[in-house]
Structures are given as structure tokens and as C-alpha cells.
Amino acid sequence: MPKMTTRTRRSLIAAAAIAATAVLSACGTAGPAPSGAAGKGTAGGASSVWVLSGATEVAFDKSFASWNDAHPSQKFTVQAFANDPYKQKIRTAVGADQAPTLIYGWGGGTLASYVDAGKVVDISDLVADPALKGRFIPSIAAVGQVDGKTYAVPNNGLKPVQLYLNKDAFTTAGVKPPKTWDDLISSIPKFKAKGIAPITVAGAAKWPLLMWEEYLVDRIGGPQVMKDIVAGKKDAWSDPAVIKANTMIQQLVDAGGFVNGFGSISTDSGADIALMYTGKAAMTLALPSAYQAVQSGDPGFLTSHKLGYADFPTVAGGKGDPKDVVGNPSNYWSVSASATKAQKKTAEEYIAKNLLNDSYVTDLLGTANVPPVRGIEPQLKKTSDPEFYNRIYKLADLAPSFQLSWDQALRPDQADALLTNLQQIFLKQITPKQFSAAMNKTL
Numbered sequence: 001m002p003k004m005t006t007r008t009r010r011s012l013i014a015a016a017a018i019a020a021t022a023v024l025s026a027c028g029t030a031g032p033a034p035s036g037a038a039g040k041g042t043a044g045g046a047s048s049v050w051v052l053s054g055a056t057e058v059a060f061d062k063s064f065a066s067w068n069d070a071h072p073s074q075k076f077t078v079q080a081f082a083n084d085p086y087k088q089k090i091r092t093a094v095g096a097d098q099a100p101t102l103i104y105g106w107g108g109g110t111l112a113s114y115v116d117a118g119k120v121v122d123i124s125d126l127v128a129d130p131a132l133k134g135r136f137i138p139s140i141a142a143v144g145q146v147d148g149k150t151y152a153v154p155n156n157g158l159k160p161v162q163l164y165l166n167k168d169a170f171t172t173a174g175v176k177p178p179k180t181w182d183d184l185i186s187s188i189p190k191f192k193a194k195g196i197a198p199i200t201v202a203g204a205a206k207w208p209l210l211m212w213e214e215y216l217v218d219r220i221g222g223p224q225v226m227k228d229i230v231a232g233k234k235d236a237w238s239d240p241a242v243i244k245a246n247t248m249i250q251q252l253v254d255a256g257g258f259v260n261g262f263g264s265i266s267t268d269s270g271a272d273i274a275l276m277y278t279g280k281a282a283m284t285l286a287l288p289s290a291y292q293a294v295q296s297g298d299p300g301f302l303t304s305h306k307l308g309y310a311d312f313p314t315v316a317g318g319k320g321d322p323k324d325v326v327g328n329p330s331n332y333w334s335v336s337a338s339a340t341k342a343q344k345k346t347a348e349e350y351i352a353k354n355l356l357n358d359s360y361v362t363d364l365l366g367t368a369n370v371p372p373v374r375g376i377e378p379q380l381k382k383t384s385d386p387e388f389y390n391r392i393y394k395l396a397d398l399a400p401s402f403q404l405s406w407d408q409a410l411r412p413d414q415a416d417a418l419l420t421n422l423q424q425i426f427l428k429q430i431t432p433k434q435f436s437a438a439m440n441k442t443l
Helices: 006-026 057-070 081-096 108-116 137-146 167-173 179-193 207-221 224-230 240-254 271-278 289-297 299-303 341-353 358-365 386-398 412-427 432-440
Strands: 047-052 076-081 102-105 163-168 195-198 281-286 306-310 325-328 333-334 402-404
Touching: 047 057, 047 081, 047 102, 047 341, 057 076, 057 358, 076 081, 102 108, 108 333, 108 412, 137 333, 163 167, 163 271, 163 289, 163 386, 167 179, 167 281, 167 306, 179 195, 179 240, 207 224, 207 240, 207 281, 207 386, 207 412, 240 412, 240 432, 271 281, 271 289, 281 289, 289 299, 333 341, 412 432
Parallel strands: 047 076, 195 281, 325 402
Antiparallel strands: 102 333, 163 281, 163 306
């Protein structure tokens, strides 16, 4: 039997995963509405698009409304979903060949699985146009590539993870923003003595927990650790950096670093961030959506300059560059392979003409999103909060390594196992070695 190539092996895995989601769809899982309804799949009729609900939804709605007004015969229907329900729904829809014309994604392993299963269109020729190619920061655009071909293009703001701080809480506790892991640990009793939870995190959603492990593994072992995991290197999850990171996480839990009941806190409602800006917790490790949550929940907290920022702490003896960041370089549009020829044409023309154009950029900036667009610095100076906008842009642009969130970098089946096992680490239900053993089985 001929030796299987990496691409062939990956294609077989992707086909199995996509087939599984199709079976789920046939068994009655929620899928797209029937043809002709708003938010329908790509079976026929107008092009469709699903977006995430929240602050950025406004920018998406304006962009597609503008397109629809100018192209009455090439309209999009738009439907919004909360983050976690969307992730399951889109995988099911793609597996059943009922995805919207434009597929909203994060790149990484999920995009690779779509490519290998033939579910998205190669748009390399489209983005070869200098006018479009020159629009994006190259490192951010590269996340939409698989095996050297482009299958996705940025559609949203830069999303590096950083610490968000309640300055008043730090003043009350007499604590400075942590520069090292030891600083963070030593601050815990000082916050608790003032009745303030040191850290808020939405443990019920699972994925916010990832940011702690991603940063710790990078700070301890550098980006190569995750590269080995993504490449499927044997026993890669047993790397000492992974075991040490999970040990440190459990030490942080034991020290009372996280707010009581964090395992039942949701993030879609913004409950985790509310604990920070109401003074019940001192800090949170989060995407820029934390800023949007504050902007929506208590705008006065921003205008009174009570929100602070800090890089993730360094770890003594670690190999990782302190300027490395984790998170989502951006979000991305892919064109569904199950769309009709006319729908594909509409989607590609929208990408070429409307995607991250001047009005789109302005609307994103208005929602506290920093677009991955070249030469945007002058516009950032004119925003409502230049400190925040410039910080986000520089974090992403200057990072030696911008590591994609692991639940997106990995295949969907691996990501599901990761989130389950990591939640058990935070809840002290398994040991770091048990975590590694369980995750090695997914390689």
C-alpha cells in the first residue's frame, strides 16, 4: 500500500469530520432555514451570510446593506448568531452542504478541514489583484491560506489577547499591573484582602480558559510547542511546557486567583467582563471584545479612564518572547463551494469591492475594532480612544509570533477534546499529566 501523504491523511480526517456533521444535521440538529427564507443556506436564490451578534454586527449590517442598495439583483440575506451556537451551527451546515454563501470563520484547522473536504472555494486568483492584496496586513491575510492557496480573507478587526484591568481595584489593593507570573501570584492575597476577586473568567464557555494556557505555554516553551502539536508530532501534548503551564494554572486556582463560581459564568452575556468594570474583579484576560463589553455596559468607565491594559506576564526561565501574542489575527470570509455559480460571483464581487473599504473600516473603528488594513495609523489617532486602538494595532503588527487560538488552529474534533479537558484542568478534575495523555490520543 502506498505511503499516505500528509495532505491525503488530512483529507481523510476532514472528510470523516464533515460527514459526521452531515449525519448530525440529518438527525435533526438545527440547520439553515429552507430555501427562500432569511438566513437560508446556498441551495438557491439570494446569497446569504451569517454573522456573530454583538458590537461588530452593526458594521457587517451596514456593509451588506450598502452592497444590497447598490446591487439590487445581487443581494445578501444576513442572519446573526451568538458565538458558541454559531460555531456548532456552521459546522453542521457545512457538513450538510447548506452553508451560507459567505462562511464566517477563524482560519486554522477548521478552515483546513473545509478545504480538504472541498467545502470552500479557492479564491487565490481573486486576491492576486493588487488593489485587494495590498489592502491587508500580510501576516493577517496569510492565515486565510492553506497549502499556499487562499481560501479566506480578513473581514473583521485584529484580536490579540491582553489583560484588561480595573485601575481603581488595583489602587484599592495597592497593586501594580503584573509584569511577571510571580507578580500575579503575589497580588492575589492583596486583592482578596479588599474583597476583590483577582481575575474574572467565563469558565462555562470553556474557550476563554484557553487564553491562559496558550500564553503560559508560549511564555514557557515558545511558539514551537504549538507548532509541533498542530503538526501531529507524537506525544506533543506531553511537552514539558504544556505540563508546567497546566500545573501553574492549577496553582493559580488553588491560590484563589479566579472569581468564585467561574465555572458557571457565561461570556455571551458579558457577565464575566461586568465583574471587572463593576469592581468585583480586578482583571480579565480577554480579546478586544472585552473593551466592547465595557463600552456597551458602562461607557463612563472608559471616559473616566478607569480601564487599563497590560501584556501577559513573563515566566522566569521561559523561552517565549514577551512580545508574542495569542488570539485571533482576525475573522475571515470563505466562499461556500455549495453555492450556485451566481451566488459565488456575488460573493467574490462583494469581497473585491466592499470588503474593508473606507466606509467598512470607519464602521469597524466605530465598534472598537481595529481593521487589519495597511496604513491605518492616521485614522487610529482620530478615534475616540487612540491609546486602545494603537495598542491593539501594535500588539498584532509587532508580535514576533501571533498564535491563533488553539480551538481554531486544531481540527474540530481535537478542539472539542481540548476544551473539555482544559475545563477539567481548571476545575481540578484531572491532573496535568492526565490532560496530556488524553490529548495525545487526539494526535
